[in-house]
Amino acid sequence: MYRDIKIQLVEKEIVSNQQQEIKEALDKDYRYLVGIAIADGTCSDRAVIETAKVKGVEFLPEGFEAVNITASIAVQPNRRFFTLFNAVEVSGDDLVILFRDLGFTNNYTLKIQVLLTNNPQEVKNGFNS
Numbered sequence: 001m002y003r004d005i006k007i008q009l010v011e012k013e014i015v016s017n018q019q020q021e022i023k024e025a026l027d028k029d030y031r032y033l034v035g036i037a038i039a040d041g042t043c044s045d046r047a048v049i050e051t052a053k054v055k056g057v058e059f060l061p062e063g064f065e066a067v068n069i070t071a072s073i074a075v076q077p078n079r080r081f082f083t084l085f086n087a088v089e090v091s092g093d094d095l096v097i098l099f100r101d102l103g104f105t106n107n108y109t110l111k112i113q114v115l116l117t118n119n120p121q122e123v124k125n126g127f128n129s
Contacts, residue, residue: 004119006030010095010112014043019050020099020110026054027116028092033059034123035081035115038070043110044103051098059088066099081113087120 010024026033033054047066052059071080095114117123 004117005123006116008114008116009039010114012099012110012112013107014099014101014104014110015107016104017102018100022095022097022099022110022112024095026090026093026095026114030116031089031091031118032087032116032120033084033090033095033114034087034117034120035083036060036069037080037082037113037115038066039080039111039113041070041072042108043067043070043101046103047099047101049097049099051096053096054088054090054093057088059084066101081115087117090116 006027006029008024008027010022012020012022014020036052043066045065045067049060049064049066049069051062052064069082097112099110115123
């Protein structure tokens, strides 16, 4: 059904109350980033995505609260992603996120999932239905 999509996992060890740079090359076989999710809900409700960029262009507003894109396993798979209003053109470009979590005193592994596709309209229609 959705042959033209990929969910790419990005993991980063998060150190409490420090800005972390998360940098990952996106799969070169896919042309668009259409969604993002924090996969496991480990981060606190005080976690902030300070910036999220591809090719130097922000696709989330500065200071975006991570809780807005956090999904637990109780959420249906087609509802887990925060769908971007405008698909972001990518093709092996780096995803760069500056992340800070003020609510944890222990380190943890942050798991971010990004939804990639070659056909953004098909994905939006399928995931929003």
